[in-house]
Amino acid sequence: DTEVTQTPxxxxxxxTNKKSLKCEQHMGHRAMYxxxxxxxxxxELMFVYSYEKLSINESVPSRFxxxxxxxxxxxxxxxxxQPEDSALYLCASSHGDSGSIYEQYFGPGTRLTVx
Amino acid sequence: KNEVExxxxxxxxxxxxxxxxxxxxxxxxxxxxxxxxxxxxxxxSLFMLSSGKKKHGRLIATINIQEKHSSLHITASHPRDSxxxxxxxxxxxxxxxxxxxxxxxxxxxxx
Numbered sequence: 001d002t003e004v005t006q007t008p009x010x011x012x013x014x015x016t017n018k019k020s021l022k023c024e025q026h027m028g029h030r031a032m033y034x035x036x037x038x039x040x041x042x043x044e045l046m047f048v049y050s051y052e053k054l055s056i057n058e059s060v061p062s063r064f065x066x067x068x069x070x071x072x073x074x075x076x077x078x079x080x081x082q083p084e085d086s087a088l089y090l091c092a093s094s095h096g097d098s099g100s101i102y103e104q105y106f107g108p109g110t111r112l113t114v115x
Numbered sequence: 116k117n118e119v120e121x122x123x124x125x126x127x128x129x130x131x132x133x134x135x136x137x138x139x140x141x142x143x144x145x146x147x148x149x150x151x152x153x154x155x156x157x158x159x160s161l162f163m164l165s166s167g168k169k170k171h172g173r174l175i176a177t178i179n180i181q182e183k184h185s186s187l188h189i190t191a192s193h194p195r196d197s198x199x200x201x202x203x204x205x206x207x208x209x210x211x212x213x214x215x216x217x218x219x220x221x222x223x224x225x226x
Binding site: 037041056088097101104107108 | 145146148150155156157158159160163165201203205211212213214216217218219
């Protein structure tokens, strides 16, 4: 299984809602990533988990809260988002820890719209 | 100025043409990723390389570390190759090797 899955594919939420994005991989990868991508822009790194511990937080606002319950699963909890947070949220994973150089495998993304 | 630059930003080709997309970077890197993103959003890894040349089917990627330059070539292009192609460099930072993305090249291959 060389796949990273993400659910849901699409999400529309109001500014007062709480929702979660889910990412899963069964490749035995030990590093997992959240990226945010706005239209016609490259992905921007948000968070990195390495061996289930948060290793990088790229100064992301606290309304985004990551969680890594186990080595296969990565969640992104959303609360009190703003319309400018509307974007494609991509999850990725790689072998080894985030400090090393390993090919990253990306999921299909969750397209989030905040109304 | 972005540490990773791509050219061209947009490219339209006729089916069968040989295509080259260029990537240059301004800092030392550990390795470089070539990625493909289709309109649906999902990103597929094409190559990861730190020296020389790699080939997979009709795709060829080369890198010249001294000149800080990489190219992605597509031979016998086909409409299904239409996508955004992104180069991303592993740049060593205080937090380890961070993937820094170029701005992407939108490729359209017409019949």
